[in-house]
Amino acid sequence: MEFSILVSTFEKLERVTARTQILLYLVELFKKTDPDDIDKVVYFIQGKLWPDWKGLPELGVGEKLLLKAGSIALQVSERQLENLLRKHGDIGKVFEVVKEEREKKMPGGPGLLAFMGGPARKTVLTISRVYDTLARVAMAQGEGSRDIKLKLLAGLLMDASPKEARYIARFVEGRLRLGVGDATILDALSVVYAGSVTFRPVVERAYNLRADLGMIAKILAKEGIESLKAIKPQVGVPIRPMLAERLSSAKEILEKTGGKAVVEYKYDGERVQIHKRGEEIWLFSRRLENITHMYPDVVEMARSRIKAREAIVEGEIVAIDPETRELRPFQVLMHRRRKHDIKTAMAEIPVAVFLFDVLYADGRDLTVEPLPIRRKTLEKIIDQGENWQLAKEIVADKPEELEKFFLEAVEAGAEGVMAKAIHLKSIYQAGARGWLWIKYKRDYKSEMSDTVDLVVIGGFYGKGRRGGKIGTLLMAAYDPETDTFKSVCKVGSGFTDEDLDKMEDILRPYIRDTKPPRVESELKPDIWVEPALVAEILGAELTLSPVHTCCYGWARTGAGISIRFPRFIRWRPDKGPEDATTTKELYEMYQRQLRKIAEEATQS
Secondary structure, three states: OEHHHHHHHHHHHHOOOOHHHHHHHHHHHHHHOOOOOHHHHHHHHHOOOOOHHHOOOOOOOOHHHHHHHHHHHHOOOHHHHHHHHHHHOOHHHHHHHHHHHHHHHOOOHHHHHHHOOOOOOOOOOEHHHHHHHHHHHHHOOOOOHHHHHHHHHHHHHHHOOHHHHHHHHHHHHOOOOOOOOHHHHHHHHHHHHHOOHHHHHHHHHHHHHOOOHHHHHHHHHHHOHHHHHOOOOOOOOOOOOOEEEEOOOHHHHHHHOOOOEEEEEEOOOEEEEEEEEOOEEEEEEOOOOEOHHHOHHHHHHHHHHEOOOEEEEEEEEEEEOOOOOOEOOHHHHHHHHHOOOHHHHHHHOOEEEEEEEEEEEOOEEHHHOOHHHHHHHHHHHEOOEOOEEEOOEEEEOOHHHHHHHHHHHHHOOOOEEEEEEOOOOOOOOOOOEEEEEEEEOOOOOOOOOOOEEEEEEEEEEEOHHHEOOEEEEEEEEEEOOOOEEEEEEEEOOOOOHHHHHHHHHHHHHHEEOOOOOOEEOOOOOOEEEOOOOEEEEEOOEEEEEOOOOOOOOOOEOOEEEEEEOOEEEEEOOOOOHHHOOEHHHHHHHHHHHHHHHHHHHHHO
């Protein structure tokens, strides 16, 4: 398949923001795609060479090296390219412009350019060649790797058309960002290879069990929808984690779970999915990042204390005080992750693992089993020890039992509790959020019953002491129904001076000139930011707003839902943008707030 077909789709995607139109363009593209290339096409659309969890090297090409490769391929000086970059602000556009100008000046076209010693396009680029070359660039490591990367990139750019050069450069630089979410890709795959979007749940479940969208696309394209129906968990390939709803009333929680629930401590740590095959161990974060190398102590515990030969279990890694054995907060654990000397970090910040689920054991897919069966299986295959335990739990069928256990959890250093349904339908819903699991945690210092996790979509420059710095962020909630991010509030408080000094560096990789396609906002910030960064936010209360698009028109015509007096608490690097608080969750929180106000008014 020619790379130019993909480039043509990229051009179209850049010009539209409507999800329906994006879907049509993807359907059109997939119909033209050879089944052998579909995995590579999907990865390109995602802006990556392979799933992050594989732990394979990134391209490792900085701006200077990319400019040098362009200089060789285009036969112009690096200084000329740097000057043009200052003008256009986009290396891809620079490469396109230079190639177009040089070809226009040569009446014989690309063939004459080759004769004159200039850049020539000798062959038509294919998807496979571009992908394989970029993969070789990424895998070039160690001594001499810079020269190898340079040679490979220059050769690719030399043979590329102007438009192909634009998108190759943007991909290498990590600035492709087409605004296409996985949900839209899943819809397009369902339409093209299964015949209808109604097969989306089958495709999505396969993706949730094997978090590699390129691989799932290839199985679907070559073997059909029936093959995906047979997909089971595979050790070494992470499963997309099950997510929870939230409530702040013990009574409501039990009503939602059918009158009875297992209630576990909700530990303030890092959620981890542990895979074991014989002596091999893999650790994956909530975002499916391969974090095996960061926790050698957890690897050793897993190797010796998981009794099954093959298993996938879930738990929470929590920092503990080396002297008192008390639980320590999430920030302490993140400090350990930032340390380069792992042995020192292990000694200074030891950890404990609290396990709460098993998804696979010795050939058995446990995601389709109800929670009580999964819990019994977990108990059988886990050899508990001082720092390797099952999550503390009770079975509650009375609100006062749940409330008491919640207070106990908070006193012990946990965030709160997680209530989980235990009826026959309490299966593991990989990648889904629902009422089978419900978070219960509160902040007693605020009228708002809980913090929320919101996504940065823009920034505003400050004034006075914050002059010249991004001092306020525009935050959004995720709407899974439309696969978009809708504005909720502007956050300008809670930041330390250090936070403000680092803000622009944190945002820089995600800054865009125009509003990202998946963002819905009536407010126009000073800079737009691609939805990628998640922050925990606390406010005084939820309120109606005529300017924010979150839940617009749901509670009142002409108004959305916003947060009054929002305050930044911390960054959540363990969460992806689609893991953020949803618009539906915020609406339900707002409704509960109204009910509470009404109850208090009645009592008074």
